[in-house]
Amino acid sequence: MASKAQAAKEQGNSAFKSADYVAAIGHYTKAILADKTDPTFFLNRAAAYLKLGKLEDAERDCTSTLAIDPQNVKALFRRGQARLGIGKLVEATQDLKAALKQEPNNDAVKQELAKVENVFKGEKQSGPSASKPPRRRVPIEIVDDGPPPVRKLVPAEASPSRASAPFEKAPLFQEAMQNRDTLKSTKVGGGLFRTNGNHSLITPRSKYPLPEEEPDKAAPPSSAFAPHAYLASRPTSLFEFTRAWQSTTSAEHRWKYLCQFVDPAALPQLFDSNLEPSMLLSILETAQEMLSGDAGAASKVLSYMDGLSKVSRINVVLLFLNNEERGVVRRLCDTLGDAARVRPWKSVL
Known part of the structure; x- marks a missing residue:
């Protein structure tokens, strides 16, 4: 186990020197799984996480290192860097x-500590108290100590109108009723309207009856599902392949597109080092669904699995699959039999 862990560590160091930090994390993870007692594996993976800006992961790995080796200066330094970035x-x-207490002459630690102190100073200068304007005294002049003058409300004089004049002299309700009965109502006449309500502007609706409405006709049957136009041409890039693949959720259309326009031998060049776990699982799930309906598709599925096995970093992609995602690979391999139980798929079984 120790030899496997050291070999994985050396592979991780080589990938780290080549600035391939994702692959380095994969190798260091394999080393940790083989031997969790060596603090160097956690420490090296923390360095790779820092390079990728994954500060929380780097902090966690440094804490794991310090749990094994509490006096590890590099772990304290890198965790300080991660925590500074987190805030x-x-x-x-x-x-x-x-x-710094353990290595007083370590310039890198001194520089990082100076950064933290500068951030502290900046926060103090831009704190809430600094943003408040200074208070000023405003002189208050007392105008009058006595109570405010009382104003008398004078009712406005009512302007008499022709219609309300008879009511002004009626002191009693009965007299007001009599006055109301004696008022003459005004009539509207002339122009377009008549006193009887008839008019000559708008033609009555009854003269022009609306045509009888036809009963609702049944909607024409919808056409059968047609694949998207993206599925009708050969992809020239990973972007075009992903766009076409995601343009439909039909396993049948996806499989036809794959078999018609993408040769299994072209998969390594198509994906290069950019194959995502989600895309890999989608292809394998599509293949599994096609096998359920057509056992004769096994040879075609095996050819595509062989092409995927040659994609760059396929081992790293498989390494980061969780148990549920690994189950997709296992079910497909169980359906295909021993022919599929080869590397790299064998590592998931």
């Missing part, structure tokens, strides 16, 4: 001071 300034200061 945990107090914890970052504690880590960097602890590292």
